[in-house]
Amino acid sequence: MEDLCNHDSFWRQKVDATRKMGLLPEQKMTGALRMLAYDAAANQCDEITRMGTSTALKCLKKFCRQIELLYGGWFLRSPNPADLYRLLNRGHRRGFPGMIGSIDCIHWEWKNCPTGWAGAYSGRKGRPTIILEAMASHDTHVWHAFFGTPGAQNDLNVLGASNVFERVIGGIAPLVEFDVNNKRYTNGYYLADGIYPRWSTFVKTISNPRTEEEKHFCKKQEAYRKDVERCFCILQSRWAILRHGARLFKLEDLRAIMISCIILHNMIVQDEFVEEEFVEPIENDLMNPSMATVYDRPVHPDTGEPIQFEPVGRDGQNLPRFMDREFQVESLVMHNWNIDGNRV
Known part of the structure; x- marks a missing residue:
């Protein structure tokens, strides 16, 4: 006040x-x-x-x-090096080295949607909705929120419009390095469900697990990716305006309500959550992965010294570096390596 x-x-x-x-x-x-x-x-x-x-x-x-x-x-900042170290430490204890959190989408029904927009905002349930994309950690803290996509879209369309990897592609995000099965990875990843693409920054479950190792991996991945689902349930129970249909008419007013509820939720999490109350036993991992390392700046591959960020943009001069980093984020090969490395 x-x-x-x-x-x-x-x-x-x-x-x-x-x-x-x-x-x-x-x-x-x-x-x-x-x-x-x-x-x-x-x-x-x-x-x-x-x-x-x-x-x-x-x-x-x-x-x-x-x-x-x-x-x-x-309270809506991207994870800084101190935050990343804490999140990666929890992911390491869970048996997922390099995991930052889980990502998913939720629909908020728009009760008083203008009639002219009803077709674009009506999804599979036949009611106008607005989509929220969020990334949450184990303590249900929201680190990324993208709101405003019409409900007729799916999670892939929302991912294409959101800025979740903008800092990573732009070269201004802290560098995360970890080793799994003698392979070096330089990007943290999120746990996601089956609709998300096979990128190096997403680790999904295995559709038809056969061996005991695959079944164990699926069990852990499907359990830990529910962190964002728990966050959505807590948001809706704490702020009833998100649980029922939105009655306002302007989209910018609804966005302000959603973002303010997330900020207040993060305030409560930061004030009430105690890390020691939720200590989990370290998973028995056959890989023995080392703890992930977080660098505030990129590191030179030969000397190991931090170097200055290289400007990356969509102009002609910096476009090659921009495309290289975007390819690294969306790499299918690195995604397959993540799956193979983490499911053992």
Whole structure:
């Protein structure tokens, strides 16, 4: 409340034209939070906050946009080297060296979708929806959120439009190196379900496991990729507005609501999650993989010293390096090596 009041005078209590004191900051923020947490309609907040419908909606929209503006830079950041080291350590204990988290999509029903857009936003269930792509870690912290794709698309279309690998291809993401079965890998990966492509940055399950090693790998992969599903369930249970159909008409308002709910969720996770409470036994891995190494900058292959980032773009000068890094992310050969290396 203090941050919002210092950022925008709208939240402060002011004197109106009739010399009467206006609404308190607590009233305005309580109305916005009740609509987010309990999916209360704007006119339902009148009994508690004593303000009109239009004022309640204005408070909700301003609250969501300013939460993203003030806290989105930190609570929706990409993993820094310290975060990556912690995530890779947990992946190593689980028997998946180089794993950062799991990725998946969820649909949010748009109850008041404009009639002209209903065809583009209606998916297989026949109702207009909007897709959220998210990457979550073991503590259900959301490290990547891409929202706004029409519900008629599938996960592959969302992946093609999202910026999940933008920092990796651009050469500004921390470098992750790990060894599995005497093979060196330079990209971390996400656990994904069957619809995602066979890229080096995705590790999927085996469709028809036959040996005991393959069955063991499938069991662990399918269990750990549910971290993002748990995150979606917690989001919907914590913020009821995401569990029911969206009643607003503008897509930018719905995006602000979704992103602000994710930011508040990450705040709660950071405040309440205790790493020691969820320590898992180290998997008995026949490969004996070494712990993944995280570099803030790329490392020279001969000297091992960090080097400066090379600019990568889509212009004529830097296009070859851009294409090389994109090919490395989308490599089918490296994906097959990941599967072969991690399933032992």
